[in-house]
Amino acid sequence: MNWGGWLLWGFVATVVLTLLMAGSQGMRLTRMSLPYMLGTMFTASRDRAKALGFLLHLISGWLFALVYLAAFNSWGRSTWWLGALIGLVQSLFVLTAGMRLVPGFHPRMASEQQGPTVARQLEPPGFLALNYGVQTPLSVIAAHLLYGAILGAFYTVP
Amino acid sequence: MKRIDDYAIIGDCRSAALIARDGSIDWLCWPGFDSPSIFGALLGEGAGCWSIAPAGPSRIERRYLENTNVLQTRFETASGTLRLTDLMPVASEEEKRRFLFPEHEVLRIVECDRGEVELEMIFEPRPGYGSKQVRIKNAGKLGWRMETPVGLLVLRSDLSSCTAAGGRIRARALLRAGEARHFSLTLAEDWQAMLPPLGQWSRQSVARSEAFWQRWASQLVYEGPARDLVTRSALALKLLIHAPSGAIIAAPSTSLPERIGGDLNWDYRFCWLRDASLTVRALFGLGYDEEAKAFVNWLLHATRLTQPELRILYDVYGKKPKPERTLDHLAGYANSRPVRVGNGAVDQLQLDVYGEVIHAATELVRREEELDGDTQRMLCAFGEYVCRHWKSPDEGIWEPRSGRGHNTHSRVLCWVALDRLLELQRKGQLPRAPAAKFVENRELIRRDVETRAWNPELRSYTARLDGDRLDASLLLLSWYGFEKASSDRMRQTYARIQEQLGAGRGLLHRYRTEDSPGEGAFGVCGFWGVEYLASGGGTPEEALHAFEQLCGFANDVGLFAEEVDPATGHALGNFPQAFTHVGLINAALSLTERMSMERSRAEARSPARTAPGARP
Numbered sequence: 131m132n133w134g135g136w137l138l139w140g141f142v143a144t145v146v147l148t149l150l151m152a153g154s155q156g157m158r159l160t161r162m163s164l165p166y167m168l169g170t171m172f173t174a175s176r177d178r179a180k181a182l183g184f185l186l187h188l189i190s191g192w193l194f195a196l197v198y199l200a201a202f203n204s205w206g207r208s209t210w211w212l213g214a215l216i217g218l219v220q221s222l223f224v225l226t227a228g229m230r231l232v233p234g235f236h237p238r239m240a241s242e243q244q245g246p247t248v249a250r251q252l253e254p255p256g257f258l259a260l261n262y263g264v265q266t267p268l269s270v271i272a273a274h275l276l277y278g279a280i281l282g283a284f285y286t287v288p
Numbered sequence: 289m290k291r292i293d294d295y296a297i298i299g300d301c302r303s304a305a306l307i308a309r310d311g312s313i314d315w316l317c318w319p320g321f322d323s324p325s326i327f328g329a330l331l332g333e334g335a336g337c338w339s340i341a342p343a344g345p346s347r348i349e350r351r352y353l354e355n356t357n358v359l360q361t362r363f364e365t366a367s368g369t370l371r372l373t374d375l376m377p378v379a380s381e382e383e384k385r386r387f388l389f390p391e392h393e394v395l396r397i398v399e400c401d402r403g404e405v406e407l408e409m410i411f412e413p414r415p416g417y418g419s420k421q422v423r424i425k426n427a428g429k430l431g432w433r434m435e436t437p438v439g440l441l442v443l444r445s446d447l448s449s450c451t452a453a454g455g456r457i458r459a460r461a462l463l464r465a466g467e468a469r470h471f472s473l474t475l476a477e478d479w480q481a482m483l484p485p486l487g488q489w490s491r492q493s494v495a496r497s498e499a500f501w502q503r504w505a506s507q508l509v510y511e512g513p514a515r516d517l518v519t520r521s522a523l524a525l526k527l528l529i530h531a532p533s534g535a536i537i538a539a540p541s542t543s544l545p546e547r548i549g550g551d552l553n554w555d556y557r558f559c560w561l562r563d564a565s566l567t568v569r570a571l572f573g574l575g576y577d578e579e580a581k582a583f584v585n586w587l588l589h590a591t592r593l594t595q596p597e598l599r600i601l602y603d604v605y606g607k608k609p610k611p612e613r614t615l616d617h618l619a620g621y622a623n624s625r626p627v628r629v630g631n632g633a634v635d636q637l638q639l640d641v642y643g644e645v646i647h648a649a650t651e652l653v654r655r656e657e658e659l660d661g662d663t664q665r666m667l668c669a670f671g672e673y674v675c676r677h678w679k680s681p682d683e684g685i686w687e688p689r690s691g692r693g694h695n696t697h698s699r700v701l702c703w704v705a706l707d708r709l710l711e712l713q714r715k716g717q718l719p720r721a722p723a724a725k726f727v728e729n730r731e732l733i734r735r736d737v738e739t740r741a742w743n744p745e746l747r748s749y750t751a752r753l754d755g756d757r758l759d760a761s762l763l764l765l766s767w768y769g770f771e772k773a774s775s776d777r778m779r780q781t782y783a784r785i786q787e788q789l790g791a792g793r794g795l796l797h798r799y800r801t802e803d804s805p806g807e808g809a810f811g812v813c814g815f816w817g818v819e820y821l822a823s824g825g826g827t828p829e830e831a832l833h834a835f836e837q838l839c840g841f842a843n844d845v846g847l848f849a850e851e852v853d854p855a856t857g858h859a860l861g862n863f864p865q866a867f868t869h870v871g872l873i874n875a876a877l878s879l880t881e882r883m884s885m886e887r888s889r890a891e892a893r894s895p896a897r898t899a900p901g902a903r904p
Contacts (some may be wrong), residue, residue: 138883160592161606180887233300245301245389245531246378248582253533253605257478261533261605263593 144191213282335418368403512880534582643701815871
């Protein structure tokens with residue numbers, strides 16, 4: 131394993147993914163913020179959740195990069211398109227299975243079955259996270275494609 | 289023909305059904321409020337229904353079990369009495385962690401209280417607004433199974449005589465005193481269906497639901513006139529709150545006509561921002577802080593994709609509703625065509641929504657809430673938008689499809705937007721707000737309204753600037769703090785509105801224009817009249833009299849539609865309507881406040897109270 135490459139390119143790829151997702155939010159394409167979703171698992175303060183969530187997102191981005199790098203190492207090569215391919219699979223997993231499971235363990239997220247009790251909680255993402263805007267799947271897929279492509283392009287298999 | 293006020297609502301805060309007096313569920317949209325209907329007989333024969341009733345003639349009475357959304361219909365026949373209990377079972381989140389519940393369920397229990405009665409059940413689902421037939425499969429003890437585009441429907445019953453043919457299940461049975469039959473209809477969207485047992489479990493479901501609703505209703509803090517009707521309004525409003533997101537839909541129905549046989553038929557299964565501040569006031573006023581806060585939270589965050597521009601309506605998750613279309617295969621309620629789904633008003637410009645949303649956020653701050661950085665920036669962006677656009681014409685609160693104009697109500701709500709932002713700024717919640725700019729524009733708007741919306745010949749404020757027509761929304765000017773209710777201008781405006789828009793017995797038309805000829809009196813407008821009187825425009829006695837008259841237009845279970853036919857007193861328009869119930873609640877709150885103020889004044893004036901030795 132090329133640990134230096136993991137630290138550097140895992141960080142870069144995560145930052146780019148975060149930027150792209152935040153940009154999509156800024157451009158009103160989606161209301162989904164993965165850092166915010168992570169942060170609110172630990173605090174109800176919106177401002178603190180964003181800061182904490184960013185940190186957690188960075189760490190999880192690094193950890194996820196290990197899976198990509200393990201795949202590159204086992205294949206004996208890394209290319210941008212192989213990375214993008216893994217990114218595609220990951221984004222589809224996040225959108226289909228992942229997002230639907232989040233309300234089950236997120237302490238501050240409502241489920242689709244919530245009610246009649248109402249509480250100020252995060253709304254559930256729904257299938258493909260479409261509840262956060264119809265363009266959400268596109269921005270998630272694009273961000274993960276880029277994340278994987280960066281790892282694939284710049285990580286050197288030892 | 290069934291009247292609109294022959295219906296009652298049951299629901300679980302994610303979906304709702306309308307049940308007629310004759311025991312027929314004629315409207316059910318699953319899985320969500322705005323999903324296509326499974327039972328749609330409300331809008332046309334053959335669009336699906338589920339009827340449970342005596343086979344012969346009967347005298348019918350119905351009520352909600354006390355302080356619940358569990359409906360009970362009593363059929364008195366010559367040979368005996370049947371009691372039908374209808375509900376969508378609900379449970380607390382804690383109970384949901386302990387037991388497995390179906391994703392969606394309608395539970396119906398029929399019991400024979402006296403003598404013997406022949407019962408008839410007809411179950412005829414027609415998904416897709418009646419456009420699709422279903423194939424019914426008998427799965428024995430697992431019930432009758434039907435695959436639909438939205439998931440698996442399962443009907444289970446302990447009535448043994450059911451037979452299926454032609455997409456319909458029918459059954460007849462003789463019930464004797466003390467006997468009961470249970471019916472459970474469930475929908476499983478994507479997971480394995482959960483089939484609740486019948487009998488004991490069904491009764492526990494009723495008990496659990498009753499307890500839930502009674503617990504919820506017991507939170508209500510209101511002691512004043514028509515308490516039962518206020519409680520019913522709160523319970524009806526609660527059924528229109530989408531629990532997973534906090535959004536509130538305007539009504540669970542589409543295309544119930546504002547004029548029988550006419551084309552004023554709209555889809556109300558969405559969330560309108562124009563109702564925001566009045567709704568928040570009603571919820572906070574009754575003590576339902578969680579619902580109010582969740583709604584404001586939804587307002588501020590579900591609308592993010594379009595900010596700083598706001599649409600006038602959204603779906604429960606803040607998305608744009610699907611484009612409006614007509615369902616030509618449906619005859620419409622009492623042949624009122626077309627039946628519309630989706631709402632074309634979504635693309636209209638309504639400047640009053642900025643005032644509504646900002647006022648609602650201010651209500652939070654008035655209750656010691658803090659605004660986070662994003663919300664502060666967003667509210668300031670709304671303020672900037674208002675400063676740029678307040679001079680523009682818009683469609684206005686009533687969303688006419690005849691074009692834009694300079695609406696007085698919209699302009700006053702722009703004033704409200706800036707006024708409340710300045711209040712937030714004073715309270716330290718908007719440290720970066722451009723206060724000088726907001727002050728300047730607020731004063732310009734006030735001058736504009738005071739000079740151009742006042743018609744000296746008519747001696748009234750008018751619906752549009754430089755206009756000569758009236759609008760009941762002008763009664764809200766004092767509620768928003770733009771002008772005192774006791775001012776000469778407001779008193780004269782009230783008098784003109786009563787003259788020109790009054791429909792008798794406290795009812796008011798919203799306006800009289802060519803946009804909607806022949807429509808009924810608008811339910812909420814009458815309650816605005818009460819609110820105006822209660823807040824200083826009249827005496828408490830006048831306000832109470834008008835309030836009691838209006839309360840008389842509720843149907844037998846305390847529900848209101850959007851409008852009332854002044855000639856017959858019957859309901860018109862979508863049903864039940866959140867806005868009308870919000871109006872009733874707010875009028876009751878203002879009236880109670882005024883009566884209590886008058887009582888305090890009288891007590892303070894009374895010499896007996898201060899005399900030594902006087903009785904308390």
